[in-house]
Amino acid sequence: MKRNHYIFLGMALVALPSLAQVQPQSKDTTMNRTVVVEQEYNPIILDASKVNVLPKVEEPVVNKKEVEYAISSTPASNIPVGTMQAYTGKEVQPTSKPGYVRAGYGNYGNLDLLGNYLFHLSSRDKLNVNFSMDGMNGTLDMPYGDARKWDAHYYRTRAAIDYLHQFGKIDLSVAGHFGLNNFNYEPYGFSFKKQKFTSGDLHFGVKSTDETMPLQFNAETNLMLYDRQHNQFFGGVNETQIRTKAIVSGNISDEQQISIAFKMNNLIYNNKRDFYNEEIKSIFKSRTVVDLNPYYELNNDDWRLHLGANVDFSFGNGKSFRVSPDVTIQYVFSDSYVVYANATGGRQLNDLRRLETYNPYSDPSNEVRDTYEQLNATLGFKASPVTGLWFNLFAGYQNLKDDLYQIENSWIGGTGGNFIDLRQTSTNNIYAGLSASYTYKDLFTLSGEGIYRHWKASDAYTDNVSSPNYNPALWMKPETELNFKAEIHPIPALWLNIGYQYIWRAERYYGFSKTFFPAVSDLNIGATYHLFKGVSVYAKADNLLNKKFQRYLLYPTEGINFLGGLSFRF
Template sequence: MLKHIKYIIVVLTISVTQSFAQEERKQTNDTIDTQVINVVKPYTPTISDAFKIKETPRLDDETTETKKEVKYNIFSIPVASTFTPAKGKAATVTKAKPIKLYDNYASLGFGTYTTILGEVYLNHALNRTERVGGYFSHHSSQGGIENLLLDDDFSKTNLNVHYTKKLSDLSWTVGGGFELQTYNWYGLPQPLFDATTANMLDVKHSFYSANFGGKLNFEDAIINKLSMQFRRFGDDQDSGENRFVAKAEFDVPIQGENVNTELTIDYIGGSFDQTFYSTPELKYGNINVGIAPSYQLIQDDLTVNLGVNLVYLNDTEVGKNKIFIYPNITASYRLVDEILIAYGGIEGGLIQNSYYDFANVNPFVSPTLFITPTDQQYNASIGLKGKLSNSMSYNVSGHYYADRSKALFKANSVLGGATESYHYGNSFGLVYDDVSTFSVAGELNVDVNRNFKLGLKAEYFNYSMDNEAEPWNLPDIKGSLFLDYQIDDHWFAGAGLFYVGERKDVFYEEGTLVFSTPITITLDSYFDANAHVGYKINDRLSAYLKANNIANQDYQRWLNYPVQGIQFLAGATYQFDF
């Protein structure tokens, strides 16, 4: 402290001495009395005026206090315990066992009316690019419908095989098949004929069909698809029909846009040994060449297909040619996403009728048909479809058809002086008329989950004829309901309900000495209920039980052709792999 005081005294002494010296110098040197001007200036510090603060302060005390050392001790006391912590385990999600799918199956069942129903489906991969497969089916019954004068047994056997090869830029398939069907013209009008007449008739007849063809699918090429099929169809009454159909689908680029185009060549030619009135051979044949370009326009929720269908017809028997032009326009618009979709369109086409198609719809036709194509001028449609919920969808639509030369099944007359087994009012022929058809249809599908599915459909028809008195054998109402239910892992069940409204046909007699006035007969509407239940024994084997016509209705699908009553069928299905 004394040291600091010493420094302060020295500084003060120097300051006072300098002040007096300056004052004496002023008095000595200054000869002019001047005014004193005080200039006041704010203090402006500079960097040199600042001093640096030491980062580490200096301790001037000579003595410091020393920290005492602290020691820590832990006293452990053991405690008895029976708790043992378990090891951690990650939670897992229970996965359903994947369903094993097999490539092949075989099914066989036996039922009332001595019914046999069998199916075999085969599909085998030879390697990664080649597959072979086949399908065989047989359905037969020895009949036994009550109050019939003739046998009503039938049989239908079908065999198809195919081979497929897939390459990097294309795939192709070739295949062929054979079909054999046998039926009886058992619809003998009663009481017009009795057992004496029936014992004289051989009403059994059969159809056969053989076909082969192939398909080509291309990847990233102008031509998308090529297909070809040839079918030979005939019967045991010396009738025969050949049909060849070839189609090509390709894209035509126009100003940067692709126009999808389909080219079709459809040939048919056939003959019947005689007409219904036993006149000489009846022949028919024509060739259709059609081209149908179409352009699709998509903008937001609107999709429009604009196209036209041009068809050239050459009647090879008559030697006449004709060109048909049909619209091919469809559109759809999403009003409310998937909930409400409006759609409609106007289309048309030349329908190639054939003996094969008619015989498969009505196997009781006589081998004396006149075959000609149907000119469907247009099919106008409008509708709404969508979803009511995630599991329920609907479709409501209306249609208006304008058909020229529409084929209608009509019962053949009872021919006086009959020479064939189908001359007794127990067969059907064809009549053609210009028919306008208006229909309204509704459809509802419920798919709650993979275990329960339900489908309901109904359609109403109204017909307008030009020449015929009635739309022969066309129903005014059709309805159906389908149900499929997987009860549990083993049990499954299903049902099918069908309703067909009233239809009309005609009955009359004609001959050299007699001709009766045609009588219009109304065929009652009918309701057919079918059901099945099955049990899955294991992944491969399951057993089933079916019941058809549960209500045991004695209805007629065609005039004078009652169907079998209630039927039961039991069988088993086996799935396998090679």
Template sequence: MQNQIKYIITLAFLVVASNGFSQERETDTIDTDVVNVVKPYTPTISDAFKIKETPTLNDSTTAQKKDVKYNIFSIPVASTFTPAKGKAATVDKAKPIKLYDNYASLGFGTYTTILGEVYLNHALNRTERVGGYLSHHSSQGGIDGLLLDDNFSNTNLNANFSKQLRDMSWTVDAGFGLQTYNWYGLPQPLFDETTADMINEGHSFYNVHFGGKLNFEDAIIDNLKVRFRRFGDDQDSGENRFVASSEFTVPIRGEEIKTEVTIDYIGGEFDRNFYTEDAIKYGNINFGIAPSYQLKQDDLTVNLGVNLVYLNDTEFSDNKFYIFPNITASYRLVDEILIAYGGIEGGLIQNSYYDFANENPFVSPTLFIAPTDQQYNASVGLKGKLSNSMSYNISGRYFADRNKAMFMSNSVLGGATEDYQYGNSYGIVYDDVNTLSVAGELNVDINRNFNLGIKAEYFNYSTDAQSEAWNLPDIKGSLFLDYQIDDNWFAGAGLFFVGERKDLFYEEGTLVPTSPVTVTLDSYFDANAHVGYRVTDRLSVFVKANNIANNDYQRWMNFPVQGIQVLGGATYQFDF
């Protein structure tokens, strides 16, 4: 039976194999018959083969994990390598400049000029500090063509002490000054050497002053200042002035009203007037109060205030009350680029012999001193920054001064008995003057090593009683330059321009009197420069030159200035 089954299977296998090999070669081609699809295939979900998210593995060879054991054989190796410690990269910084609290400077120059300064500032402890200042500037003169000496000397000494407390700080100071000048502006060719030999042209001024200041923290009173000054000359003239002022803030309904209170007294006497032996006495005391309120809203800032002044003329027993506006405002049109500002202010200006002599040391000791009523000073302007290193300021002002003081040359007095009566001194005249001015200013600060400033201003005057605004220039301009060339070299320059001024020349009491003649003083240009070298952190040397153009201009009529002046010296800085 088994053999029969084997025969049957063998026969079936041969039949199948014979059919496979019986196909002809020419039939192994692609059939070109057309297949018509009766119904397209539509798959169903059940036809898809689903893959399990977590497959199972039925491989019997991975059913058990074999444990693997590792053996590490550590063998020590000798090494001399030592890694360097990590360090952050740094940026090289310039060596900081050592600043000193004290310095001394001394220089010598042409016209036998001596220039010296000593500034001292020392901290006694954390809260107390003491300081002092000494300056001296003198020249033996030597201007060509003069009949009288033109030497001068100016010496000032000041000392101060300050103390810082928890809620307040205070400072006291005192000083002394001595100035010597000459009335050398003798009109020529009216006088010759014979007349000059009879004149003692030298005169001197002195002043002694002391005062103090208190500053308060978190108090109604912000500060308190007092100052007393005694000023006089060698012609028996003397003047006393005392000024006290205080600022305090008063809160009213959540708003702060800032107020300044001032007391200003002046009293003095001249031994005689210009024409007679009669003495001149003057005295005024002012009481002022100036409250103001500041309003801020976005880019607008407005200060609203008023200045009230009561004047008591102690010599003539005359009293007056003044009301002055005190209003200012500013508005930021374009951030820091364009800021508009303006205001209208006023005040009572207390004139003094001290102020006149410092502005014009050739005044005669025969002045009449009176205050100036500046009724208003209206201003408008634009300021801002053109770039991070350049700023500008353009402004216009119009102010009205009643009883404005102006310098005017004294007349040539026939039969002169005083050394200042030969047309070689100055007096004071008063008039109502309205002034219009237009000014422009440009400042360039490229970096800490280069600074440049330019300013120019034009004036137009309108007088009442006087025919001219005596000795007031129509144009003023200035340029300042400072340049730190490198770590050692530094330089600077200053240029000044003053326009034309008017003065009056006339003779009185002569056999043939002359009519007053208006004299136009030429405009002048003065160029100054300096250069220095820092030898060490403490020591530096410098050279200065003034009036480089060597112009023989006259700041005051008949008073020519020195020509080109060159001065060299050294400055030493130190600490105690």
């Protein structure tokens, strides 16, 4: 019994200090609690002079301190209401090698050279240097039973320097480009046979990069020079072009934007021989063209709207004023199905650069006007019913004013010669097609497209009474076009590809020789294999079916041809 009294007395003495402190303090909360923790840690190392013996370390002694609580309250308004944001590390993409070199060679003298290097001068400055050369030099068979051979060659050389400086809110770009084409005409061509195109341009541009600015802009100006060494009538021709482009955009809301795009081309033509200036200017007319494109855009989860118009002015060449639509409407449902309608158009500037891509062997003898796409309207449906599969079903109508076409002509007098002339007329076509692609993981990708076009053009020709009517404006127009491509990646180091192209011309009858144009039928394959880090070997082959067809009017293409080489990344 006496023992129990001692126990109760001890418990009371222990509780007294706690009661004394609890009585005056306010309610303990996480909003007004201040905890002071002091810790002393000062180990004393003994016998440190004995470097070959681990010294003894005394256990740290921690002095106990009394916990003190704050007795003043803190208003809730002083506490930030925002929650702590989750930490997100800065994503760093693996940097690719700045240098790339490729070199290949094959039959028909096929050559493939490419070099590119990107200099990171600083975090804000980049300089890219590029050089390429490709072409062929071999003997080709002339079409339509001509027994003569054509010792053909065509080499393209390109060089470019592009500089980019990133200011805080604006990017500045400065660039210079050079191009050289060396080739010869077919045996029936002109006496000079060889031709050379030389081009160069200087570029200056500025672009806004701060999305918080009320207006976004992108502007550039380009000085572009082009020289054709020969012309069948008047010697060479020079083209000087100043191209200015700008676009300004402003957001109405997070989903809406209005923009206006401006493009102006000033073209000046002259001749190396001053006394032919007037003649050459009757074919290539100096002119100024201005294209305006105001539009409105809406982008949300369901709708994609682009509503605008192309307003085009021309001073000195063809019709002075034209208007065409610039409208795109897309409706997205179930995340992977899209119904869309497009109505577009606009000017296709027929400068010397475009004529080179259209047909480098052509040599116009009449005035060349700019082509104008009055309307290209499409209605379509895109869908992705399963992962990796996309298809696009579409149909439409296209109308072109002053559409270019190729025709054979002859120059009588002097040494004479045949040449490919250019003419222009109005054309239109109704088209329908289907394109599809399927990708399975990283193993393979299959893609294909088929398009059928029904063409109409004015001014049909009749060769003679027994010959059918034919229209040279449709000689090189595609009526049926099929394209297929497969890319296979069976093992990490190997890439394979196979492709096929088929083009059936809208007009197949060639009245001059009373024959028919063959369809384009081109089967090609390619492969790339990584030998080791940074080094790959590649090979490709074209026209494996050894078909005789023409990419350009009356100019033959290579038979079975192949090319192989090495590529390096560094």
